[in-house]
Amino acid sequence: MRIDILTLFPEMVTPVLSSSILGKASEKEIADFHVHNFRDFSESKHGTVDDTPYGGGGGMVLKPEPLFRAVESMATDKDKKPRVILMCPQGVPYHQKLAEELAKEEHLVFICGHYEGYDERIREHLVTDEISIGDYVLTGGELAAMVVIDSVVRLQPGALGNQTSAVEDSFSTGLLEYPHYTRPAEYRGWKVPDVLLSGHHANIETWRLKESLRRTSERRPDLLDKLELTTEMKKLLAELEQEKKWEDKS
Ligand code: ADE
Numbered sequence: 001m002r003i004d005i006l007t008l009f010p011e012m013v014t015p016v017l018s019s020s021i022l023g024k025a026s027e028k029e030i031a032d033f034h035v036h037n038f039r040d041f042s043e044s045k046h047g048t049v050d051d052t053p054y055g056g057g058g059g060m061v062l063k064p065e066p067l068f069r070a071v072e073s074m075a076t077d078k079d080k081k082p083r084v085i086l087m088c089p090q091g092v093p094y095h096q097k098l099a100e101e102l103a104k105e106e107h108l109v110f111i112c113g114h115y116e117g118y119d120e121r122i123r124e125h126l127v128t129d130e131i132s133i134g135d136y137v138l139t140g141g142e143l144a145a146m147v148v149i150d151s152v153v154r155l156q157p158g159a160l161g162n163q164t165s166a167v168e169d170s171f172s173t174g175l176l177e178y179p180h181y182t183r184p185a186e187y188r189g190w191k192v193p194d195v196l197l198s199g200h201h202a203n204i205e206t207w208r209l210k211e212s213l214r215r216t217s218e219r220r221p222d223l224l225d226k227l228e229l230t231t232e233m234k235k236l237l238a239e240l241e242q243e244k245k246w247e248d249k250s
Contacts, residue, residue, distance in 0.1 A: 087141030
């Protein structure tokens with residue numbers, strides 16, 4: 001998978017792309033990162049990339065030419081256009097399903113602006129997707145692009161040491177992840193649940209599913225509404241409901 005990042009601040013992204021799982025994915029040639037300063041694509045000799053808005057008003061607006069030139073220079077295959085993603089608070093809210101969709105692409109281009117607005121023609125004729133990572137405003141799209149790239153690259157086959165870890169993630173299953181424990185079996189008097197020490201595989205699986213359901217219903221009940229519940233899930237949810245009633249009584 002090839003990933004191009006267009007930014008005026010390459011120093012904000014290169015350390016992230018060369019660290020941890022992303023760095024390893026790059027070394028293993030699972031992800032091929034290219035960071036570009038789109039000032040280099042400016043036609044002016046001063047490297048101007050923004051200008052004052054038509055109609056007046058404050059702030060600066062990113063000009064279309066440098067971004068069109070940059071994206072067009074990196075098309076690897078004339079027939080297959082890359083997904084060109086603009087990071088902005090007005091975009092569609094980011095979620096795991098979109099990460100899974102983007103993970104199937106061969107080529108992604110991220111446009112990261114900083115404090116400026118974008119000339120609308122960039123949105124209309126260059127960009128294929130606008131993505132927001134949440135209802136808050138960052139100083140630029142770089143950190144948001146890193147969030148999206150991290151979540152997409154870790155889904156590439158071979159990117160994580162242990163492939164099952166991506167499959168069982170929170171959100172991939174539609175549920176939040178169950179609690180994890182490791183040695184010691186008792187720490188400061190806090191014990192690991194007996195079932196996890198029992199070696200009884202089927203009971204462990206049931207416990208994990210129940211704890212996932214407990215966590216999801218407590219923290220993200222909206223996720224449960226979207227899920228098609230199996231008979232086992234319904235039974236476990238009924239048990240949780242019953243346990244809650246007992247707790248409320250005592
Ligand atoms: N740029 C600034 N704020 C952002 C956000 N919330 N998501 C994506 N890009 C952004």
